[in-house]
Amino acid sequence: MKPTIALVGRPNVGKSTLFNRLTKSRDALVADMPGLTRDRHYGHGKIGGKPYLCVDTGGFEPVADDGILHEMARQTLQAIDEADAVIFIVDARVGLTPQDKLIANRLRQLDRPVRLAVNKAEGMSASVVTAEFFELALGEPWPISASHGEGVRGLLDDVLTGFEVEPEEQVQDHPKFAIIGRPNVGKSTLVNAILGEERVIAFDQPGTTRDSIHIDFERNEQAYTIIDTAGVRKRGKVNEAIEKFSVVKTMQAIEDANVVVLVLDARQDVAEQDAHIAGFALEAGRAMVVAVNKWEGLDEYRRDQVKRDIARKLGFLDFARFHFISALEGQGVGDLFASINAAYKAAMAKLPTPRLTRALQLAVEKQQPPRVGLVRPKMKYAHQGGMNPPVVVIHGTALEGVPDSYWRYLEHSFLKMFKLQGTPLRVQFKKGDNPYDAKPGEFKPDRKGAMRGEKKPVKTTARKPAKKAG
Structure with missing residues (x-):
């Protein structure tokens, strides 16, 4: 099982910035405003072949006894209880605060490893910036810069020391x-x-x-x-x-x-x-x-x-x-x-081409597309062009004038025929150019109307979802 690392500290010390750094993502909101993160936020990370689970928490207010700050503190305490290791983050620019001392007193009572990270230490002397934080009695402080990445690798290697590397489970697709x-x-x-x-x-x-x-x-x-x-x-x-x-x-x-x-x-x-x-x-x-x-x-x-x-x-x-x-x-x-x-x-349904083509034929037999000028659109066959949502690509000729009403008819027909409940479906049209519409001398069509030695050009038409009223 992956070790779980909880990031705790006062508001606005850089927990979410470090979380994004450790998970190589931008999943946590980051702004120069305290109290932005309020719930536990989980993310996966890996360093040196060692996978881990990282937990971002809200600003820890240990003395809050009501309101939203109290709820945030409860979430942080639950994250600490779930964690295998804790990184306590303090602010090098602000220095040691009474609230840091209260949090440290709480963390010293844990039976799991705690590392002290002195964040925002870029451009500062490591020995000077960490000196006052020895007072917290949580071991040697680690000077880091979450925003620039300085010292983060060494801190994480130290946190993961002692945890065995287990083979990662194969990720399965799930809802x-x-x-x-x-x-x-x-x-x-x-x-x-x-x-x-x-x-x-x-x-x-x-x-x-x-x-x-x-x-x-x-x-x-x-x-x-x-x-x-x-x-x-x-x-x-x-x-x-x-x-x-x-x-x-x-x-x-x-x-x-x-x-x-x-x-x-x-x-x-x-x-x-x-x-x-x-x-x-x-x-x-x-x-x-x-x-x-x-x-x-x-x-x-x-x-x-x-x-x-x-x-x-x-x-x-x-x-x-x-x-x-x-x-x-x-x-x-x-x-x-x-x-x-x-x-x-x-x-995520997979729709076989033969069944799609047969469903298309049944839909056209039941209701033919309206004429476009002197010609009627001809739909030859269909295949699947994507999932989530399912996309049905229909090939034929004179498809550029198919009205939205018939487009919706086809979408509902495919949903009904394949019993797709709960998902929208997209229909796209692809048509081949008429080779006889080209300028003289550009190419010579064969008897089937295709260019000799060249691939037949294809155009794609897709209807945008109609803007819903209300």
Whole structure:
């Protein structure tokens, strides 16, 4: 098993910068503002053939007894309990603080190795910058620069000393789903209900989650990765610079996921922003499951009203399965996994060319494409051009004038014929140029209309997803 390394320290000492350095990623948000990271954030790393798991934590406020700082401290303490080793990060520019002493007192009580990293030490004398930190009694301080990488390799080699190198397990493909929605609809509560523990901070305050948190877990011997994301507000209401970063991370999480779980609040009407968020996921081609949260305690009239509102404003999500749940009480949460698995299977489905061509022929026999001028588009055969979402490439002639209505007809036909539940599907057209349309002298066509000794030119046409109203 990979050793787990927890990064702890006061706010704004460079924990997230070091996390990105150790994982060779940009997964953790970094800005010159304290309190940016609030939840545990996991990432994989490897150095000198030794793999490890790194945990970024929020700013540690050991004396906080209520509010968001108290919740952040609880998350940090849980990360420390899970870790095999701890890197305690202090700020060389600020120097030793009373809060550093409180954290050190807590860490000295651990039965696991602790390394003291003096960050932001670039351009400074190592002996001078580390002198005052010997007072913490955590061994010899390591002067490093997380932003420049100075001293990080030596620190990590020291932390991993004593851990045996085990052969890495072969990575298996598994569903990766993102929880998305407006702020304060219960996304983090749903994540905690799925995991069966208070894994992320759930607080009655919009915008509690700011980063996208990736969590690996197993359910019924099936591996999953769940991504908790920050709530996406209307563009005009995104004022904080950090919240703008959070929106970007949410968009990246949608791109990174195989399946998206859109969370709605049954206590509120479906808002324009709900449709916009769903549109982001649809344009990315992601499979989708819709969870209508806070369903408990609603009377029949309100429930019927919510269902009518959803059908009217989110009708373009007719391919997705809808679940009415209570994340707080755990009602209906387990039923989400059947839909997530079905959506993932559909998004990653392999569609054989003979079956696709036969499905195309059946669709055309049932309803032919409308004429374009004097000619009717002729569709010859189809093959798969990609997955997540499934892409069907249709070859033929005179395909440039196929209207959007027939395009949608073909998409729905393929979804129905292959029983693909929970995923959108894309149709692309490829047509060959008519060799007789070329200028005289450019080439001489043979009797089949193809250029002798040359490959027939091909054009590709793909319809962009229609912009959804609402």
